[in-house]
Amino acid sequence: MLACLIGYFGDFDLAEEATAEAFAIAAQRWPSDGPPDNPGAWLVTTARRRAIDRLRRDRVLAAKLRLLAAEPSREKGEDDVAPTPIPDERLELIFLCCHPALALEAQVALTLRAVAGLSTEEIARAFLVPADTMKRRLTRAKAKIKLAGIPFAVPAAPRLQERLAAVLAVVYLIFNQGYGDHQDRSGLAAEAIRLGRVLAVLLPAEPEVLGLLALMLLHDARRAARFTGEDLVLLADQDRSRWDRRQLAEGRALLDRALLDRVLPDRALPGPYALQAAIASLQTESELDWPQIAVLYGQLADLTGSAVVRLNRAVAVAEAEGPAAALAIVDSLDLPDYQYWHSTRAELLRRLGRADEARAAYGEALARARTAPERRFLQRRIAES
Amino acid sequence: MQYALLIYSRPGATEALSPDERAAVHDEYMALRKEPGMTGGASLHPVETATTVRVQDEQLLVTDGPFADTKEVFAGFYLLEADDLDAATEIAARIPAARLGGAVEIRPVVPGPS
Numbered sequence: 001m002l003a004c005l006i007g008y009f010g011d012f013d014l015a016e017e018a019t020a021e022a023f024a025i026a027a028q029r030w031p032s033d034g035p036p037d038n039p040g041a042w043l044v045t046t047a048r049r050r051a052i053d054r055l056r057r058d059r060v061l062a063a064k065l066r067l068l069a070a071e072p073s074r075e076k077g078e079d080d081v082a083p084t085p086i087p088d089e090r091l092e093l094i095f096l097c098c099h100p101a102l103a104l105e106a107q108v109a110l111t112l113r114a115v116a117g118l119s120t121e122e123i124a125r126a127f128l129v130p131a132d133t134m135k136r137r138l139t140r141a142k143a144k145i146k147l148a149g150i151p152f153a154v155p156a157a158p159r160l161q162e163r164l165a166a167v168l169a170v171v172y173l174i175f176n177q178g179y180g181d182h183q184d185r186s187g188l189a190a191e192a193i194r195l196g197r198v199l200a201v202l203l204p205a206e207p208e209v210l211g212l213l214a215l216m217l218l219h220d221a222r223r224a225a226r227f228t229g230e231d232l233v234l235l236a237d238q239d240r241s242r243w244d245r246r247q248l249a250e251g252r253a254l255l256d257r258a259l260l261d262r263v264l265p266d267r268a269l270p271g272p273y274a275l276q277a278a279i280a281s282l283q284t285e286s287e288l289d290w291p292q293i294a295v296l297y298g299q300l301a302d303l304t305g306s307a308v309v310r311l312n313r314a315v316a317v318a319e320a321e322g323p324a325a326a327l328a329i330v331d332s333l334d335l336p337d338y339q340y341w342h343s344t345r346a347e348l349l350r351r352l353g354r355a356d357e358a359r360a361a362y363g364e365a366l367a368r369a370r371t372a373p374e375r376r377f378l379q380r381r382i383a384e385s
Numbered sequence: 386m387q388y389a390l391l392i393y394s395r396p397g398a399t400e401a402l403s404p405d406e407r408a409a410v411h412d413e414y415m416a417l418r419k420e421p422g423m424t425g426g427a428s429l430h431p432v433e434t435a436t437t438v439r440v441q442d443e444q445l446l447v448t449d450g451p452f453a454d455t456k457e458v459f460a461g462f463y464l465l466e467a468d469d470l471d472a473a474t475e476i477a478a479r480i481p482a483a484r485l486g487g488a489v490e491i492r493p494v495v496p497g498p499s
Contacts, residue, residue, distance in 0.1 A: 099470075147493050148470050148493050149386040149388075149468075149473075149493060150469065151468070151472075153469070159471075
């Protein structure tokens with residue numbers, strides 16, 4: 001509904017205020033008069049009329065009124081609304097919130113506020129910033145949308161793929177913010193999955209949209225088994241009976257669609273989200289196909305050029321070919337500041353029986369570990385080796 | 386909406402081109418002036434010709450050179466009437482400086498009294 005009004009007026013604040021007013025009027029009237037036949041249409045129309053009233057009062061915005069000339073006259077009673085279908089403008093709203101002309105943190109906050117419907121306070125808590133800071137961030141972003149003329153529109157075909165990549169990055173960032181937290185009190189992972197579902201409904205032919213949703217579902221399905229208390233449990237040690245089977249199946253089905261729905265010839269190769277989902281899917285099989293996982297990581301590394309992905313490939317190679325081959329890959333990577341480069345090296349050295357070097361490498365990882373559970377895990381490893 | 390497309394170019398970028406390429410770039414700038422929605426603009430002489438003026442305690446301070454000492458220099462601007470930021474961005478992307486090591490800054494223009 002908010003999407004619909006922002007689309008109509010191109011003004012975030014106006015749309016928000018009018019929506020709130022419409023709900024207030026509904027709360028007043030519906031209990032005594034009974035709800036209208038089409039509550040959604042009634043709310044949109046009422047909010048639209050409230051917004052038009054505001055615009056009429058505001059001389060500075062008089063120019064905008066001309067755009068509304070086609071609007072049916074207000075003389076009709078407010079309740080005899082024709083049950084016209086409400087246009088689904090959530091996609092426009094998502095592209096507006098994730099516009100690259102906004103700072104990434106503003107894109108994330110706006111998406112959670114306007115699309116997911118979280119309160120400013122909830123978003124502030126989830127990102128560990130004071131509510132006032134988050135409020136200012138949102139206000140600044142909304143002001144920029146208005147003043148810079150950021151469009152409420154789905155980008156045209158030549159820009160669609162790069163803009164969609166930005167949208168997916170915002171959704172995945174929200175997911176990871178929640179997934180990385182052992183409690184995820186704000187429910188960000190669930191919100192991200194909800195956003196992913198909305199996108200999958202609105203853009204069902206985009207393999208990467210399906211790939212991202214599959215990836216999030218496959219990861220999230222293991223949520224209950226990922227921590228004991230605050231401590232991270234490695235994939236191999238997770239209690240598989242606590243995995244969400246239904247969610248895994250849904251993720252796999254989406255992944256199949258992402259990989260098989262190759263409508264256009266230039267989509268022949270899977271994108272980064274579909275590849276990651278494929279890896280996540282293989283990692284939940286009872287017998288792990290490490291050579292295949294290594295191949296997929298190789299494709300993902302070629303696609304992204306990421307040294308971190310190459311590091312992940314090394315982990316798979318360690319299982320497929322042994323620790324020596326993996327260590328050669330790890331040592332060829334230049335990631336001296338990356339905690340997991342050191343911990344992976346340490347693990348491989350330990351398996352090769354090079355205990356002194358392993359202990360030193362665990363120490364390097366420990367010096368860079370940021371969370372208490374990770375520090376405890378590394379300390380245990382040092383004590384054992 | 387009206388936008389100013391502020392062009393920042395990397396000094397020496399055009400000089401590094403062949404005479405033919407330079408002529409082509411010049412033609413691109415001239416063609417952009419004829420783009421629908423273009424309402425004005427100016428191309429500036431090189432930054433070596435710049436003079437910066439300040440007034441401190443009613444004292445006039447005149448110095449040689451540009452105000453900001455940056456790698457890219459302000460080289461000119463277009464004024465463009467466009468539907469929204471995306472439309473303005475498509476035009477900005479066609480300004481040669483954007484691909485020749487410089488950048489284009491898009492700023493919405495405050496509407497004048499009408």
